[in-house]
Amino acid sequence: MLSLSDIYRAAHVLKGVVRHTELIAAPKINPESNVYLKPECLQHTGSFKLRGAYYKISQLSDEEKSHGVIACSAGNHAQGVALGAKANGIKAIICLPEGAPISKVEATKKYGAEVCLVPGVYDDAYKRALEMRDEHGYTFVHPFNDPLVIAGQGTIGLEILDEMPEVEAVIVPVGGGGLISGVAYAIKSVRPDVKVYGVQAAGAPSMVESLKHGKIECLPSVSTVADGISVKEPGDNTFALCKEYVDDIVTVSDDEISAAILAMMEQEKLVAEGAGAVAVAAAMFNKVPVKGRNTVCLVSGGNIDVTILSRVINRGLIKSGRNYAVTIDLFDKPGVLADVSEVIGRLGGNIISVTHERISVDTPITSCSLRLVMETRNHEHIEIIKKGLAEAGYQVLAS
Structure with a gap:
């Protein structure tokens, strides 16, 4: 079905057609691993x-x-x-x-x-x-289950090996499996010691389920922010190649994907779509064993729908501990809101939204509930604010 010469032939044809996307060091993605990004989000058409x-x-x-x-x-x-x-x-x-x-x-x-x-x-x-x-x-022209298409995608594997001979692990997004099939075949044919890991969205784990059961599975439905890898059923060619050449395939949640999109925007000034961010999410949240390894995350595309970008960023802020919402039970008297604000401000939180609710059948007549949304630094900072509110005598109802 596929040979290494097919991929080298594809590389020759594509020379001068596609952009050679050079690796970008991304040390903050996972401080315990030496992470690099392969930014196919910068490719012509914005995708591999x-x-x-x-x-x-x-x-x-x-x-x-x-x-x-x-x-x-x-x-x-x-x-x-x-x-x-x-x-x-x-x-x-x-x-x-x-x-x-x-x-x-x-x-x-x-x-x-x-x-x-x-x-x-x-x-x-x-x-x-x-x-x-x-x-x-x-x-x-099949999007993933065609040997020629797979060979074209495999040129990415050759580029990674050429640019970073010391690579130890490569993490690749997986939808139908065309990208990882080509990349894994190219890398394993030249360097069988390099680990190749795939990543699917938790809401569309068709290849994960297929490999788990040893046969191609068709999911009844799929739902994920990573629309580019939202595939119900992998192909027979890609299933066979993944089974033979891929070391493991894991899943990441939409919240983890959102956090990865946010991290790339802030740290590397790269815009990735949901499907393009899953490999980075896997490295960020240690879904695959990359500790101490020279790791390449393939950022497969950057064509994110700008109409959902703000929602994705908000989810990423929450997942990363940069945004915190809390509901507090208060005795309804003058000055109490100022006191709560003083505690949060003193501890470094920045309140961006306040909802004051007096009418509720679940609270005493003299009480009220206060819903606050604030900007925070990280999860440790959130715990400091929670502790500060408790020490000040405030009862947190929900967060």
Whole structure:
């Protein structure tokens, strides 16, 4: 299905087409590990997907090119196929789930592709793309389960080894498995001692479940902020390659993904989408054994939907202990709000929201509840504030 020469051939074709994304040192991601980022979020189209899509299209026969290509995607593969088709002078039709971020839909159109929005999720778009392929004779460019696409993605593995020969662990996002299949095959073929770990969103663990049960599993539903890896069912090719070449695949929560997005923005000035941040989340929260290792986290894409960015940042602040909300039971008398504010201010908290509630059947008539949201430094700082409020005689109802 795949050979190392296929990946080297893909690297030759892609030279001058894709951007060589140089590794970035990120020591603050996990102080116990020597972490580097492979920023494919800075790739043309904002994602690694250009590599596999362009290489696949470049290998089509003239007859296949004359019919045009069709693809399905949550967004990033769409842009890769659209740009690849435009560069090769052929027609492209892209089926996207209708819930795909508007930014990805519009970007796909700007690259010259025709967009077909399909109700449902990725798998529904996939079925519609196959129907249109059969109806009109288009060549289907699979987003992950195609040997040529996998070979194109595998060029990332070669780049990592070339730039960092001393690498000991590589962490890769996993949706359908095309990226990690290519990267793991390339790395293990050259350096079998290097550990390759995959990461899925907890809300879409299709490859995790498939490997656990030893057969391809189709999830009934998926739900995650990482829309780029929100795949119900992996491919047979990618399943086989992951089973043989990947050391382990773990999951991260949406809160952990949000914290990773925030960390990259603040520390490395990089914008990653949910799918692009899962590898960093795994390193941040020690989901894989990276302590003391030279570790590369693959940041697979940066096409985040800006309409949810503020919500993602807020979740990241809460997960990182940078934002703390608390409800306090108070005796309703003049000056009590000022006293609470004084305690929190003295301990370094910055109150950004106050809700004062007198009418509640759950509290005495002379009492009130105070809901405060404040900016904090970290989880240790939150504990200091909790202790300070308790010592001042205030009863914390919830936090």
